[in-house]
Amino acid sequence: MTYQYRPLERDQDEIRLVSLLPGDLDDPVRISIHHALLTPSAGAQGKKGNRDGRGNIVPYPWSAEETSDGATLYLNKTTNETSWTHPSRDPPLPAIEEPDFQPHYEALSYTWGTTDDPEIAYVTDFRPGGNEECATLAIYQNLASAFRHLRYVDQVRNFWVDAICINQGDIPERNKQVKRMANIYKLAYRVVAWLGREEYNSMQALAILQHVGDQLELTKTGRLVRAPGAEEPDLWMNACCVSFDDRTWQALLSILERSWFYRLWCWQEINLSSRHTVLQCGHNRIRWTVFRRAVLCLHNKERLPSVNFRERCRHIAYLAADATQQPMSVMLDLSRSKGCADPRDKVYGLLGLTAPLFNTSVKPDYSLPVEQVYKDAFIVHTGVTQRLELLKHCVLAKRSTGGPSWVPDWSKADFAAPILSEQFSTGLSCVHIKYVAPNVLEVVGVRCTTVQTVSAAAPTEIDKALLIVPKWLEDLPKTDVYVNGETMIEAFALTLCMNRTRERHPTNHFLSVSEFVYLLREIVSLDVDSDKDPIYSDREIANMIQKIRGRAFFTTADGHIGTAPRGIQSGDQVCIFLGCYSPMILRLVDFEKYQVVGEAYIHGLEDAVGVLGPLPAHWKAIIRGDTLGRPLHRYLNLTTREQTAEDPRLDVLPPEWERMAYERSPDDPALFEVFKNSVTGETINSDPRLSPEALRLELKDYIRIRDRGLVLTFPTFDASRLKLCLGNPLDLPVQEEQGKKTDKE
Numbered sequence: 250m251t252y253q254y255r256p257l258e259r260d261q262d263e264i265r266l267v268s269l270l271p272g273d274l275d276d277p278v279r280i281s282i283h284h285a286l287l288t289p290s291a292g293a294q295g296k297k298g299n300r301d302g303r304g305n306i307v308p309y310p311w312s313a314e315e316t317s318d319g320a321t322l323y324l325n326k327t328t329n330e331t332s333w334t335h336p337s338r339d340p341p342l343p344a345i346e347e348p349d350f351q352p353h354y355e356a357l358s359y360t361w362g363t364t365d366d367p368e369i370a371y372v373t374d375f376r377p378g379g380n381e382e383c384a385t386l387a388i389y390q391n392l393a394s395a396f397r398h399l400r401y402v403d404q405v406r407n408f409w410v411d412a413i414c415i416n417q418g419d420i421p422e423r424n425k426q427v428k429r430m431a432n433i434y435k436l437a438y439r440v441v442a443w444l445g446r447e448e449y450n451s452m453q454a455l456a457i458l459q460h461v462g463d464q465l466e467l468t469k470t471g472r473l474v475r476a477p478g479a480e481e482p483d484l485w486m487n488a489c490c491v492s493f494d495d496r497t498w499q500a501l502l503s504i505l506e507r508s509w510f511y512r513l514w515c516w517q518e519i520n521l522s523s524r525h526t527v528l529q530c531g532h533n534r535i536r537w538t539v540f541r542r543a544v545l546c547l548h549n550k551e552r553l554p555s556v557n558f559r560e561r562c563r564h565i566a567y568l569a570a571d572a573t574q575q576p577m578s579v580m581l582d583l584s585r586s587k588g589c590a591d592p593r594d595k596v597y598g599l600l601g602l603t604a605p606l607f608n609t610s611v612k613p614d615y616s617l618p619v620e621q622v623y624k625d626a627f628i629v630h631t632g633v634t635q636r637l638e639l640l641k642h643c644v645l646a647k648r649s650t651g652g653p654s655w656v657p658d659w660s661k662a663d664f665a666a667p668i669l670s671e672q673f674s675t676g677l678s679c680v681h682i683k684y685v686a687p688n689v690l691e692v693v694g695v696r697c698t699t700v701q702t703v704s705a706a707a708p709t710e711i712d713k714a715l716l717i718v719p720k721w722l723e724d725l726p727k728t729d730v731y732v733n734g735e736t737m738i739e740a741f742a743l744t745l746c747m748n749r750t751r752e753r754h755p756t757n758h759f760l761s762v763s764e765f766v767y768l769l770r771e772i773v774s775l776d777v778d779s780d781k782d783p784i785y786s787d788r789e790i791a792n793m794i795q796k797i798r799g800r801a802f803f804t805t806a807d808g809h810i811g812t813a814p815r816g817i818q819s820g821d822q823v824c825i826f827l828g829c830y831s832p833m834i835l836r837l838v839d840f841e842k843y844q845v846v847g848e849a850y851i852h853g854l855e856d857a858v859g860v861l862g863p864l865p866a867h868w869k870a871i872i873r874g875d876t877l878g879r880p881l882h883r884y885l886n887l888t889t890r891e892q893t894a895e896d897p898r899l900d901v902l903p904p905e906w907e908r909m910a911y912e913r914s915p916d917d918p919a920l921f922e923v924f925k926n927s928v929t930g931e932t933i934n935s936d937p938r939l940s941p942e943a944l945r946l947e948l949k950d951y952i953r954i955r956d957r958g959l960v961l962t963f964p965t966f967d968a969s970r971l972k973l974c975l976g977n978p979l980d981l982p983v984q985e986e987q988g989k990k991t992d993k994e
Contacts, residue, residue, distance in 0.1 A: 252372045252384040254416040262287050265414040266354050269396055269406045278370040278396045285352040311336045315469040318524050318538055322466050324474055331477045354407040356437035358518040360508050362391030395443040409433055420615055427613045431601025434518050439525035444507045447531025450500035455535045462539035465546055487549045498554050505561035513587035513598040521601055552786040556711045559791045576919045577607055577630050578638035585663040592619045592660035596626045604915035606633045620652030627656050628684055634918035635679040637829040641848035646816030653688045654845040671872050671880050672831045676857035677922055679935035680828025693941050694826035697859045698805040706801040706815040712780045714798040719773045721802040732808040733853040742769045744810055744852045747796050754872050760789050811851035821846055825859045861898045868897050899938045906937050
């Protein structure tokens with residue numbers, strides 16, 4: 250008899266739990282399924298205990314740092330010594346006990362794997378009076394393997410497992426349960442992440458990662474420091490080399506390539522888990538907090554055995570980021586490399602991590618077409634943040650869903666690194682748009698220039714991407730001086746790294762401009778047989794590869810150079826929009842109709858140059874990090890060396906406006922500051938001097954570009970009139986897709 254689901258009492262916050270019945274490894278899988286109320290009591294949400302409450306004031310040169318586990322670590326800033334004990338007081342207070350939430354259960358995080366040849370689980374229904382009824386339930390092979398390795402031989406173990414605890418055939422139930430998954434994982438005693446069977450020396454790899462992770466602690470701000478009593482006290486340092494043999498490196502790579510790390514739902518599940526969470530491979534386990542410290546340490550090393558190994562570390566480093574404190578645009582950047590079976594889950598699978606305003610505005614509905622889900626998310630996010638942050642995910646050449654080209658297509662996993670938002674193309678401006686259903690978006694922006702020449706795109710393979718650089722070098726404009734006064738070679742080197750330099754980021758350990766120029770000389774000497782060249786072990790080379798792979802090099806009519814997604818063409822328009830951090834490439838496809846081609850990096854067009862003109866000669870724009878490492882845009886006076894948040898090209902703030910101190914929240918955009926109007930009490934997250942009304946004083950003529958797809962209002966000195974269409978580039982039919990299973994494949 251096939252198991253029949255009993256409906257959940259939806260008005261009572263019921264969930265299902267799986268009781269994994271005892272058995273040996275080779276025994277059939279036996280479970281029981283029961284209902285339980287998921288109602289958190291006061292204080293049950295907080296699972297971060299372990300603060301002593303007495304370490305805020307410490308003698309110089311010590312500081313108190315909160316670790317990612319919630320403990321207080323004391324750091325000597327001079328010697329890098331660390332201690333769990335306050336340097337001048339009694340030992341810390343005992344850890345705060347976590348509330349024992351009922352029902353007591355663990356949540357399983359795993360991938361569904363192949364759907365072929367499912368196994369049979371035997372579901373026992375325990376009836377009053379000791380009677381039992383048994384039914385069967387088909388489960389996929391990876392889940393069956395997990396159950397066999399996770400079950401105890403002599404006692405029951407309770408799990409929440411999505412494939413079983415949600416009736417996948419009941420779309421209304423799925424819609425509601427997906428919205429509740431954040432609480433389900435938060436309230437679990439722990440999450441068990443199942444990586445798969447023991448193979449490819451996985452036991453050795455976990456042992457190595459355990460050792461590395463034990464040498465370090467990770468602070469709340471993302472900084473790795475030496476662990477108290479570390480056996481290898483220098484291992485936390487980026488310059489400290491790790492020496493493993495080839496067999497060990499391959500074992501580590503095999504672990505990092507496990508499919509669990511590249512599934513979208515797993516990212517949410519691990520970020521919402523408690524400090525008890527473990528990863529399990531076969532019968533071997535490692536705490537998630539130890540594992541993430543080890544991978545972050547390896548990722549930060551100046552040299553690693555291959556670009557591929559660093560690439561895998563990079564994706565897991567993103568996975569380990571505290572996503573609950575990240576802006577939605579950053580989460581979507583990080584999640585692009587994560588896959589899911591249902592493309593709607595590229596939005597729904599993040600709801601447990603997203604900011605409150607976005608979360609409450611997006612309702613899971615698996616009956617909607619994919620493009621409608623993406624459009625709704627774009628419109629909600631733009632309204633919440635007042636930024637066009639998600640426009641950078643629009644890539645014309647990669648679209649596979651319907652809908653207008655100004656709506657991102659997240660349906661396919663994309664391993665390319667996001668373009669740096671620090672281009673700051675229109676400064677601290679906010680978006681000025683009007684959405685007119687179904688496909689009209691009115692946007693304010695500036696048309697800057699036209700694409701003139703386009704070179705071949707870089708290969709997407711990480712060991713071949715750099716081979717395109719000599720060809721790009723040949724296609725540079727034939728002049729020694731770039732439009733911003735730099736040498737052309739400097740401008741080209743900075744285009745390849747997207748100006749991720751020590752000069753622009755003075756508080757980071759990036760290479761200098763001259764070092765990147767020197768690195769360029771080494772790059773142009775590579776050939777197809779150079780894949781083993783030591784240059785590929787360098788951290789900055791790995792970063793550069795991520796910034797050019799799959800992108801084309803181009804020049805503009807006014808002498809700028811840049812990179813853009815594959816598919817850019819001569820004649821495409823370069824535009825910047827208020828509330829958008831980077832230039833966008835648009836294409837005229839018919840009389841007065843345009844499409845979004847994609848986001849560009851254009852060297853020399855950063856820092857609102859396209860809106861306000863270049864900075865005065867003795868000023869320079871720099872990027873600093875706030876206390877959590879997020880970018881802050883500042884201006885450096887090269888004469889006095891003073892730094893200020895005030896743009897020297899702007900007049901002083903109007904008397905009714907003042908810049909306010911603020912605390913960042915997940916609802917905020919990636920780049921913003923707060924201004925308050927003392928007369929009206931209005932608070933905004935953009936500079937009032939960069940509104941269309943204020944800019945109208947300098948940009949005399951506005952033209953309105955309208956059509957059925959998008960309306961752009963360009964402040965410009967050109968009185969010509971155009972129409973812009975950002976409609977469906979492929980003329981794909983809208984598909985009314987039915988709901989699918991939650992995600993895991």
